[in-house]
Amino acid sequence: MADRARNTFNAVKKGMSVDQADLLFIDSDMLNLSQLIDELCTPKRDFENAGLVKVESKKDLAKANREGGAQLSPNLADAFIMAFAPVEAKRYDMGALL
Known part of the structure; x- marks a missing residue:
C-alpha cells in the first residue's frame, strides 16, 4: 500500500510515468x-x-x-x-x- 501511495504521489505531483496497476485509486465520493x-x-x-x-x-x-x-x-x-x-x-x- 505504501508503494502504491508513493507511486501515485510521484505520478500526480511529479509527472512520473507509472503503470496504472501500481497506483492507488480512491473515489473522491467515497x-x-x-x-x-x-x-x-x-x-x-x-x-x-x-x-x-x-x-x-x-x-x-x-x-x-x-x-x-x-x-x-x-x-x-x-x-x-x-x-x-x-x-x-x-x-x-x-x-x-x-
Missing part, C-alpha cells in the same frame, strides 16, 4: 473519505529490533503519552489495507475436517 485519510496518515513509522520498518502498533497508538496523544484504533484503514492484501487460494480436504 463515504468517510476524510476519516480514511486521517486513519491512514496517523500511524507513524516504527522499527523492529532487526531494523525492519513497520507501522506503529495499535497498542502504541493507544498510549496517552504518545506524541500527538492517544488515537483510536484505525479500523477503517485496517479494512482498506486488507482489501489490497494478496489472497492465497487453499484447497481443503473436507473429509479431514470431519
Whole structure:
C-alpha cells in the first residue's frame, strides 16, 4: 500500500510515468473519505529490533503519552489495507475436517 501511495504521489505531483496497476485509486465520493485519510496518515513509522520498518502498533497508538496523544484504533484503514492484501487460494480436504 505504501508503494502504491508513493507511486501515485510521484505520478500526480511529479509527472512520473507509472503503470496504472501500481497506483492507488480512491473515489473522491467515497463515504468517510476524510476519516480514511486521517486513519491512514496517523500511524507513524516504527522499527523492529532487526531494523525492519513497520507501522506503529495499535497498542502504541493507544498510549496517552504518545506524541500527538492517544488515537483510536484505525479500523477503517485496517479494512482498506486488507482489501489490497494478496489472497492465497487453499484447497481443503473436507473429509479431514470431519
